[in-house]
Amino acid sequence: MLTADLHFGEVWWTESRPEEGGRVALIRRAADGRTLEVLGAPWNVRNRVHEYGGKPWAVFAGDGGKQVAFTHWDDQRVYVLALDEPDAIPKPVSPAPERPHGYRYSDLVAGPDGREVWCVRETVIGDSRVDVRRDLVALPVAGTAAQDADAVRVLTATHHFLTAPRPSPDGRHVAWIGWEHPAMPWDGTELCVAEITEDGFGPHRVLAGGPSESVCQLRWTDDDALDVLTDPTGWWNPHRVRLDGTSTPLLDAEVEIGGPLWQLGASWFAPLGDGRHVVLRGGRPALFDESDHSLVDIETPLTAWRASLACDGHTIVGVAGGPHSKPAVVALDVETLTPQILTGQPEGLPDAAYLPLPEARVFTGPDGQRIPAAVYPPTNPDFAAPDGELPPYLVHVHGGPTGQHSTVLDPTIAYFTSRGIGVVAVDYGGSSGYGRAFRERLRESWGEVDVADCAAVAQALADEGTADPARLAIRGGSAGGWTTAASLTTVSVYRCGTALFPILDLEGWSGSGGETHDFESRYLDSLVGPLPETAQRYRDRSPIHHVDRLAGPILLLQGLEDEICPPEQSDRFAAQLEGRGIPFAYLTFEGEQHGFRRFETVQTALRAELSFYAQTLGFQVSGVPTLQLRR
Known part of the structure; x- marks a missing residue:
């Protein structure tokens, strides 16, 4: 398991440690080039939402400075670690469940003011494997919900399955993806938007998707529009969807830029900030330019990329491998597109x-x-x-x-x-x-x-x-x-x-x-x-x-x-x-x-x-x- 992202000009990633019983560690590469383990043993940065898990961490700035929120496998709770305090230890910000793994959290994002962690929460409501309810919730970073479950704010629960809510840049609206049984997320999903209120979210509207259309990723373009991957023509292509309900395909081609949403938090595209985007076309990186609808492959010896793309305007980061290499964290300079491999290969690989x-x-x-x-x-x-x-x-x-x-x-x-x-x-x-x-x-x-x-x-x-x-x-x-x-x-x-x-x-x-x-x-x-x-x-x-x-x-x-x-x-x-x-x-x-x-x-x-x-x-x-x- 290897996922990557960019925060504060640093590359962050998770990696599995088979020699430590399969523990998942959280790593960051500091601005000076040092590679640091953010969370050592026994912390295990995983969750079991949907049983396949989803993105287990979020890095953000709030009243307490720079912080990382993460899910810990052993108890499935959410913890927060203050990054500006050298001796800080993780503190729980979600309540302890009455039964083991009775609450599970995934797809963590920061609320608009950095005082809350927004995420998907699964609640086990019975003894059957299907006795699960899902809500979008807000967990106060201050930790008040760790002892008082009533401090958890339920934001909404529009569908049986949901992705975490993403706030708009101005903090006025929020968007997420939802779907219902018997559909799987690659069958049909709905792109939902709502206004952010003091008590949670207002009534939601569906802007894209449906029974035979699958929205698999969203990103806010500006305060009034989102870029989404959806497949009304039978192929996952990028579309621009505005809050007024209008939708414009940015690309209309028989290529897959997207994929099945087995794990929450997957990312097949990321904006470069100038009308260009880095995308995964058939599992390989390419540059997509809105101005002329061009799609140009990025030359790299790494032929197989995971849905873990991120860009901060200067650096593109992803996870990639090839026939002779296991997946590794890769960074590319936006201007030169020169790849730099940040992680090594496991010991013991054959010649x-x-x-x-x-x-x-x-x-x-x-x-x-x-x-x-x-x-x-x-x-x-x-x-x-x-x-x-x-x-x-x-x-x-x-x-x-x-x-x-x-x-x-x-x-x-x-x-x-x-x-x-x-x-x-x-x-x-x-x-x-x-x-x-x-x-x-x-x-x-x-x-x-x-x-x-x-x-x-x-x-x-x-x-x-x-x-x-x-x-x-x-x-x-x-x-x-x-x-x-x-x-x-x-x-x-x-x-x-x-x-x-x-x-x-x-x-x-x-x-x-x-x-x-x-x-x-x-x-x-x-x-x-x-x-x-x-x-x-x-x-x-x-x-x-x-x-x-x-x-x-x-x-x-x-x-x-x-x-x-x-x-x-x-x-x-x-x-x-x-x-x-x-x-x-x-x-x-x-x-x-x-x-x-x-x-x-x-x-x-x-x-x-x-x-x-x-x-x-x-x-x-x-x-x-x-x-x-x-x-």
């Missing part, structure tokens, strides 16, 4: 000679649709395959499913390619980055389109002589784990598969099933169909009801504290496999949530996966413990 260069390819699906993919060939200068032997290949399925594969260095992919296993990462129908029509190929077709697209790519690699057709496998986590299991129970392309923290039972994972969190509890309405009308479809597509159809062995890897894809589903699936004669393994990990963060977990999971492939695909491997397979 570049062992890292594969992905080949961008487009395959043809069974319905004639294009299927983008990145092909990573086996890469190890010390070894070569015997003459005439084709390598095994893994189909790597990204999560989401409204996600997209990034070509930033992935040590997991390199781990396999350096050991003679090719990998192909597929952007199947439903992936983001290719416009709304491509995303909606998956509408009511999850478990069919994704499975067919991945199988088509795997088969194409085998047919052209790139991959060994008898040694094809599939792997993925979360929604990718679903596609893995659904593939193994519906097609015969793969010899085996690995499902990490997967979805296996659609009925259980639906809102009524109680086995997922509120944010995605109605996701299946669009991916599979509304309930109860399509209940049989849920059952027919769920791998848990078709264990007897498994095409080959399966490895399940599961975090025991996962609230998004909880272990109950993997538990049931593994129990059904017992005694059927199908080789399988099921490994669980204490202290892990959705996605593995701890170094020891990542290491154990990778070694187990490699041993699993060696046993099922028929090759020798040394240096890793033999995974015990059950039947």
Whole structure:
């Protein structure tokens, strides 16, 4: 997890520390070039709003001078640290909840006068995973709400899901984004504005968005207008929306400048202050000029940028990586656009000679649709395959499913390619980055389109002589784990598969099933169909009801504290496999949530996966413990 921003002429960022149990540290680069850890252990700058979290800090000036507000993972409370006091310690400014993590906060911003922190608050109101209420609240920086919950000001609660309110430059108006079940934020959201009053906000008006239009980012242009990313034509493009309701597209092109709002606080564009903007086009930086509507790429060796752009008029900052580098904080001078990499690479990365260069390819699906993919060939200068032997290949399925594969260095992919296993990462129908029509190929077709697209790519690699057709496998986590299991129970392309923290039972994972969190509890309405009308479809597509159809062995890897894809589903699936004669393994990990963060977990999971492939695909491997397979 790495996000970056600019405050007081300094670059700030968060970074994960796997060697410290996955703790997230807050770092700043001072004006003199020193890199300083703002919050050392045990402070863990994360939150669990929507269970995926959102931007966990805000830096601002107020009556107490320069301050940083942040959320702490352990108790999910908001704390404030005075930056002008060398010996200051963080103090809580939100109340302690009655139940652990009963209040959660995210997407922190400063109120107009710097005396309050404005943010999204989740309140747990029951025992079910979907018993959550959200409000936009103001927390006094003075800390009065830490002991008195009545000191928290509820500003508004217009929608079930909201982003934090952003005040206009003159402090008279405020804007935010809201949406309702069953929509996901990439389906349809609303841009809301209201007047700021003494008691909170006045009645809101909707200026953009709707059931089939997704606003994913907003910024105030001046006191009376906002620049927003929205997709009325099917592509996220910048628009200028005025308080009188008029909207003007600043760009009208079939390119994605925007993305799915999985985490609050994402930023795909930032103004430079002269009618120009830095934007992410297809995950790469570009300069957009309002005057002539030009869009010019910024030349940089870093090819994969995250939605974490910021600019203060002098410096552009972002987070980027490439096929041979992990994401790093990058600063660019506005005039020269010369990149300066501010953070180093993790220790222990392999030499570049062992890292594969992905080949961008487009395959043809069974319905004639294009299927983008990145092909990573086996890469190890010390070894070569015997003459005439084709390598095994893994189909790597990204999560989401409204996600997209990034070509930033992935040590997991390199781990396999350096050991003679090719990998192909597929952007199947439903992936983001290719416009709304491509995303909606998956509408009511999850478990069919994704499975067919991945199988088509795997088969194409085998047919052209790139991959060994008898040694094809599939792997993925979360929604990718679903596609893995659904593939193994519906097609015969793969010899085996690995499902990490997967979805296996659609009925259980639906809102009524109680086995997922509120944010995605109605996701299946669009991916599979509304309930109860399509209940049989849920059952027919769920791998848990078709264990007897498994095409080959399966490895399940599961975090025991996962609230998004909880272990109950993997538990049931593994129990059904017992005694059927199908080789399988099921490994669980204490202290892990959705996605593995701890170094020891990542290491154990990778070694187990490699041993699993060696046993099922028929090759020798040394240096890793033999995974015990059950039947």
